[in-house]
Amino acid sequence: MFLVRLIYVSTVVQPFSENDIQQILTAAQTHNTRLNVTGMLCFNTEYFLQCLEGSRESVNELYKKILKDPRHQNIYLLKYEELHQRKFANWAMGYVPKVKLTEAVNLKYSCCREFTPMEMSGESCLNMMLELAETVPTI
Numbered sequence: 001m002f003l004v005r006l007i008y009v010s011t012v013v014q015p016f017s018e019n020d021i022q023q024i025l026t027a028a029q030t031h032n033t034r035l036n037v038t039g040m041l042c043f044n045t046e047y048f049l050q051c052l053e054g055s056r057e058s059v060n061e062l063y064k065k066i067l068k069d070p071r072h073q074n075i076y077l078l079k080y081e082e083l084h085q086r087k088f089a090n091w092a093m094g095y096v097p098k099v100k101l102t103e104a105v106n107l108k109y110s111c112c113r114e115f116t117p118m119e120m121s122g123e124s125c126l127n128m129m130l131e132l133a134e135t136v137p138t139i
């Protein structure tokens, strides 16, 4: 079984609190550790942008569960690729909050200063998360 990376974007259904995010991160820490899935989750109150890395079987299993989650909608797959090695090996699920999605970072990887992952390529999203990962604590 070989490694894959999956990146998707989605929008929130209802306003999300810090507590709601913590619930997702707690579930991610438990399940992703068990599945040996690693990755990164960005959230700016409107959009989720998530990267999942792991075995094809585990990433697909988790993605199917995430697709059914009623807390988000408009889920678009941006990237799915086979890997030689992980880029986010140190994070069961690293969290990038709104405060880190600065105008400078958005402008570097997209056409505008706002966080608009729906209008970004999968490659731009990956590179943005790689830059942001340098400032995210490992979990």
Ligand SMILES: Cc1cc2nc3c(=O)[nH]c(=O)nc-3n(C[C@H](O)[C@H](O)[C@H](O)COP(=O)(O)O)c2cc1C
Pocket (backbone or CB within 6 Å): 010, 024, 027, 028, 029, 031, 032, 041, 048, 050, 062, 065, 066, 067, 069, 071, 072, 093
């Ligand atoms: C944007 C988003 C990202 C999520 N990411 C993960 C994840 O990385 N790992 C995970 O186990 N659950 C994740 N979830 C939650 C799952 O959809 C699901 O609710 C959870 O895994 C169920 O956990 P439980 O079986 O312990 O109730 C995410 C949910 C949302 C809305």
